[in-house]
Amino acid sequence: MILFWVPCVFILLAGWVSGEAITATGTNFTLTGDNVSYLFQIDPTTGDIISDHFGGPADDFVPPAYVFSNGWNAGLATKRREFPDIGRSDFRLPAIHIEHSDGSTVSEFTYQSHEIFAGKPTLPGLPSTYGTEDDVSTLLVKLYDNYWDVSAVLSYSIFPHYNAIARSFKITNNGTRNITIQRAASFSTDFPNLDLNMIEVHGDWAHEFNRVERTVDYGETTFRSTEGFSSHLHNPFFALVSPATTESTGEAWGFNLVYTGSFAATVERFSHGFVRILLGLNPLHTNINVGPGDIFTSPEAVAVYSSQGLGGMSRSFHDLYRNHLSRSGFTNQTRPILLNSWEGNEFDINETSLVKLAGEAQELGVELFVMDDGWFGVEYPRNNDSLGLGDWTPNPAKFPHGLKPFVEQVNNYTVRNTSRSLKFGIWVEPEMVNPNSTLYKQHPDWVMHSGRHTRTLTRNQLVLNVGLPEVQDHIISSVSRIIESANIEYIKWDNNRGIHQQGHPSDDYAYMLGLYRVIDNLTTTYPHVLFEGCASGGGRFDAGLLHYWPQHWTSDNTDASDRLTIQLGTSLVYPPSAMGCHVSAIPNGVTKRNISMEYRSHVAMMCGSFGFELNPSEMSEDEQKAVPAIIEQAQAINPLVLSGSFHRLAIPDKSNWPAAQFVSRTGDQSVVFAFQQKATTKPSVPPLKLQGLDSKARYSNTLDNGTYSGATYMNAGLNIRFPTGDYKSKIIWLNRQ
Ligand SMILES: *[C@@H]1O[C@H](CO)[C@@H](O)[C@H](O)[C@H]1NC(C)=O
Ligand SMILES: *[C@@H]1O[C@H](CO)[C@@H](O)[C@H](O)[C@H]1NC(C)=O
Ligand SMILES: *[C@@H]1O[C@H](CO)[C@@H](O)[C@H](O)[C@H]1NC(C)=O
Ligand SMILES: *[C@@H]1O[C@H](CO)[C@@H](O)[C@H](O)[C@H]1NC(C)=O
Ligand SMILES: *[C@@H]1O[C@H](CO)[C@@H](O)[C@H](O)[C@H]1NC(C)=O
Ligand SMILES: *[C@@H]1O[C@H](CO)[C@@H](O)[C@H](O)[C@H]1NC(C)=O
Ligand SMILES: *[C@@H]1O[C@H](CO)[C@@H](O)[C@H](O)[C@H]1NC(C)=O
Ligand SMILES: *[C@@H]1O[C@H](CO)[C@@H](O)[C@H](O)[C@H]1NC(C)=O
Ligand SMILES: *[C@@H]1O[C@H](CO)[C@@H](O)[C@H](O)[C@H]1NC(C)=O
Ligand SMILES: *[C@@H]1O[C@H](CO)[C@@H](O)[C@H](O)[C@H]1NC(C)=O
Ligand SMILES: *[C@@H]1O[C@H](CO)[C@@H](O)[C@H](O)[C@H]1NC(C)=O
Ligand SMILES: *[C@@H]1O[C@H](CO)[C@@H](O)[C@H](O)[C@H]1NC(C)=O
Numbered sequence: 253m254i255l256f257w258v259p260c261v262f263i264l265l266a267g268w269v270s271g272e273a274i275t276a277t278g279t280n281f282t283l284t285g286d287n288v289s290y291l292f293q294i295d296p297t298t299g300d301i302i303s304d305h306f307g308g309p310a311d312d313f314v315p316p317a318y319v320f321s322n323g324w325n326a327g328l329a330t331k332r333r334e335f336p337d338i339g340r341s342d343f344r345l346p347a348i349h350i351e352h353s354d355g356s357t358v359s360e361f362t363y364q365s366h367e368i369f370a371g372k373p374t375l376p377g378l379p380s381t382y383g384t385e386d387d388v389s390t391l392l393v394k395l396y397d398n399y400w401d402v403s404a405v406l407s408y409s410i411f412p413h414y415n416a417i418a419r420s421f422k423i424t425n426n427g428t429r430n431i432t433i434q435r436a437a438s439f440s441t442d443f444p445n446l447d448l449n450m451i452e453v454h455g456d457w458a459h460e461f462n463r464v465e466r467t468v469d470y471g472e473t474t475f476r477s478t479e480g481f482s483s484h485l486h487n488p489f490f491a492l493v494s495p496a497t498t499e500s501t502g503e504a505w506g507f508n509l510v511y512t513g514s515f516a517a518t519v520e521r522f523s524h525g526f527v528r529i530l531l532g533l534n535p536l537h538t539n540i541n542v543g544p545g546d547i548f549t550s551p552e553a554v555a556v557y558s559s560q561g562l563g564g565m566s567r568s569f570h571d572l573y574r575n576h577l578s579r580s581g582f583t584n585q586t587r588p589i590l591l592n593s594w595e596g597n598e599f600d601i602n603e604t605s606l607v608k609l610a611g612e613a614q615e616l617g618v619e620l621f622v623m624d625d626g627w628f629g630v631e632y633p634r635n636n637d638s639l640g641l642g643d644w645t646p647n648p649a650k651f652p653h654g655l656k657p658f659v660e661q662v663n664n665y666t667v668r669n670t671s672r673s674l675k676f677g678i679w680v681e682p683e684m685v686n687p688n689s690t691l692y693k694q695h696p697d698w699v700m701h702s703g704r705h706t707r708t709l710t711r712n713q714l715v716l717n718v719g720l721p722e723v724q725d726h727i728i729s730s731v732s733r734i735i736e737s738a739n740i741e742y743i744k745w746d747n748n749r750g751i752h753q754q755g756h757p758s759d760d761y762a763y764m765l766g767l768y769r770v771i772d773n774l775t776t777t778y779p780h781v782l783f784e785g786c787a788s789g790g791g792r793f794d795a796g797l798l799h800y801w802p803q804h805w806t807s808d809n810t811d812a813s814d815r816l817t818i819q820l821g822t823s824l825v826y827p828p829s830a831m832g833c834h835v836s837a838i839p840n841g842v843t844k845r846n847i848s849m850e851y852r853s854h855v856a857m858m859c860g861s862f863g864f865e866l867n868p869s870e871m872s873e874d875e876q877k878a879v880p881a882i883i884e885q886a887q888a889i890n891p892l893v894l895s896g897s898f899h900r901l902a903i904p905d906k907s908n909w910p911a912a913q914f915v916s917r918t919g920d921q922s923v924v925f926a927f928q929q930k931a932t933t934k935p936s937v938p939p940l941k942l943q944g945l946d947s948k949a950r951y952s953n954t955l956d957n958g959t960y961s962g963a964t965y966m967n968a969g970l971n972i973r974f975p976t977g978d979y980k981s982k983i984i985w986l987n988r989q
Contacts, residue, residue: 273389299362301334332442347440353429361395379799401427437532439553445525458809460790461821476516480751482794504565511551512796539757570827580802594624596867602650612868614665622677642691659738677742702753719762810836811843833859899943915944928974939969
């Protein structure tokens with residue numbers, strides 16, 4: 253009896269655990285995470301989906317708020333809705349907007365059925381979060397528009413231990429005429445009448461991820477990218493917070509689109525005070541034809557909830573993305589310390605000069621030598637940025653024997669103090685072309701263009717239309733040829749302009765499906781190659797690319813003071829383990845600021861991928877001497893960056909003494925980065941209160957060599973004395989006793 257009984261319990265228990273995350277009582281649905289509940293229901297009279305609750309734990313459905321309705325505002329306008337359309341009394345912006353064959357844009361999706369299961373299906377052709385049946389559960393809500401024969405299936409997946417919900421939807425045209433999708437917000441929900449602030453990150457080239465916070469007021473607030481890519485201007489992320497929310501306390505809801513193309517994010521507060529959120533495709537770039545029998549799949553959006561402030565929200569995103577978004581085998585691996593040839597040499601490179609540079613890199617202790625722009629082009633040698641892009645063949649004047657013997661010479665160096673070969677990596681920008689190129693002369697129709705409108709150049713280049721299958725195949729074969737031509741172990745994949753002329757507004761969506769096909773193919777075929785995304789810096793630092801590539805270059809601005817703001821801004825949603833950060837020469841190329849080697853390296857060590865972007869022979873002797881110890885320190889810190897939890901202790905916008913902390917996964921170790929921006933005589937440095945420690949445990953520290961309880965570090969804090977001067981920094985280790 254007992255022998256039979258025991259396995260039975262295990263099966264029942266497993267079923268119970270995964271089933272518990274999503275329950276349906278009739279058509280009242282509850283998604284339950286460790287610290288979050290998401291409740292909605294089908295309105296029995298209209299068949300519409302009504303939002304009930306998204307926030308801290310809640311067990312029951314309570315009657316909704318009474319809304320005074322009148323001849324103007326009635327019906328659906330008075331409801332909190334999960335998948336709003338327009339044209340049937342709701343005057344707010346819709347999540348779905350379809351133009352039908354007769355030009356009408358009224359839709360009427362009503363509930364048909366639902367399905368609940370453990371696990372999560374993949375999204376065809378699009379990046380998405382993933383997990384096993386133990387990690388995630390999914391609810392499909394099936395809706396149907398009987399008038400037009402169009403079906404909509406909403407997919408909600410909850411990762412209970414991350415307090416995260418991923419949503420996407422599919423539209424199937426079951427009718428006999430084409431339909432056109434005009435708007436598609438992957439995530440949409442209506443909050444009750446609450447006072448909320450909205451936080452987003454805006455920026456530009458060399459100025460990414462600046463935090464901006466504003467009150468959610470009556471009317472719409474929209475930010476978007478129409479650049480064809482997620483872009484530097486805004487990121488497809490925003491948070492709603494209670495006005496009193498801080499880094500470590502209060503409610504925060506974060507929303508992030510898992511997508512690399514043009515997007516729009518809208519928060520709309522309506523007359524009754526309800527707050528609608530919409531995050532999805534940019535309607536200006538959405539005009540997607542769905543023929544009879546065809547299916548449109550929206551990108552996925554992820555929402556997380558935290559009652560522990562913005563920090564709690566960020567840590568949910570970081571953990572979810574490292575464990576259930578990024579699928580690169582490098583995600584959990586220590587990344588090689590790299591040196592990039594660009595800032596030292598720009599286009600002036602050849603086999604001889606780069607082998608010499610690789611030798612200098614080797615002497616510093618670098619593990620990966622990266623050759624940047626300038627190495628390719630036969631008919632149109634890439635000696636400057638006006639030619640050659642698109643022609644991915646080594647320039648015979650610079651590499652007379654091709655890449656193979658050159659890379660062998662680089663690999664012939666061993667990493668200082670080890671027997672490992674110096675690795676070699678290369679730069680590409682395969683989605684772009686110069687008109688001065690063999691590729692463009694052969695295929696002028698392969699670039700994004702609109703009839704005979706001028707094809708406007710920026711940085712002397714045009715964008716290939718990656719929505720075209722022949723362009724996808726061309727990129728796959730060009731990049732494969734490079735990878736197979738020599739021992740290439742790293743690729744920096746750049747992308748340096750926005751899209752101007754699109755032949756059709758939905759070319760951008762088709763481009764993204766094509767791009768994902770290309771990089772899915774290459775990362776699957778070459779799992780040993782470490783890919784780093786780059787788009788003039790952080791222009792495509794998004795969850796879409798992080799599905800395939802483990803890291804992204806954070807900004808072309810390597811000024812350490814500016815970088816601190818940029819990196820802490822990026823960390824609102826993306827994990828520091830996914831950031832590429834390098835020490836560059838001073839005066840800084842962008843800001844002309846002079847900041848010490850110590851501070852520059854401390855800022856760069858807070859990232860998963862640490863490196864140098866300078867000419868070693870131009871470093872001072874003191875700087876050269878400092879490098880081996882810096883590399884040793886970066887290597888010691890890297891495991892905490894890769895898998896630890898990250899806490900922003902103070903941000904540069906609000907404090908002259910910004911600081912951040914990583915706590916190891918086991919909680920036994922922590923490393924604190926503390927900075928002083930400007931020298932001051934007054935006031936004194938505020939106590940640095942740490943986070944994420946065990947209150948009862950005792951930890952030694954390397955600042956004053958004391959041993960204190962976690963509670964002391966978190967509530968009383970450490971007192972740091974910085975040396976006098978601007979841009980001073982300290983790294984402090986804590987070890988559990
Ligand atoms: C669903 O929730 C509503 C309250 O919002 C409640 O009136 C109704 O009885 C619930 N339905 C079921 C089947 O529990
Ligand atoms: C979140 O849930 C976990 C597991 O149920 C619990 O240990 C923790 O205290 C909760 N945190 C908060 C802030 O409620
Ligand atoms: C819609 O079309 C799909 C695909 O042809 C089919 O599987 C589904 O049953 C249809 N749905 C309805 C409600 O007719
Ligand atoms: C209808 O859709 C099909 C399939 O996408 C497409 O080939 C056709 O051109 C469309 N027709 C019109 C009139 O847009
Ligand atoms: C990274 O490690 C985490 C935690 O062990 C694991 O859940 C995740 O699957 C790993 N990611 C990859 C891409 O290997
Ligand atoms: C390689 O480049 C260096 C630096 O510009 C230059 O001095 C040298 O002459 C070049 N060698 C060849 C073979 O072109
Ligand atoms: C760019 O390089 C080409 C080929 O070497 C050369 O003809 C041209 O003058 C250069 N242009 C600039 C702006 O330096
Ligand atoms: C082509 O290259 C030449 C030489 O560098 C340059 O003068 C010209 O401006 C380039 N044309 C374009 C369209 O970039
Ligand atoms: C690698 O180094 C060895 C020993 O110095 C040398 O014999 C060999 O020619 C080198 N190979 C290449 C490709 O540089
Ligand atoms: C590493 O090598 C350098 C010389 O290349 C040497 O001075 C140093 O002691 C070595 N460090 C270790 C830890 O072996
Ligand atoms: C990659 O694409 C090529 C050609 O486009 C195809 O032959 C190959 O099977 C694809 N590989 C993978 C892993 O998708
Ligand atoms: C802490 O200990 C280290 C190593 O023993 C020593 O170098 C340092 O001076 C000590 N610091 C203080 C503040 O006592």
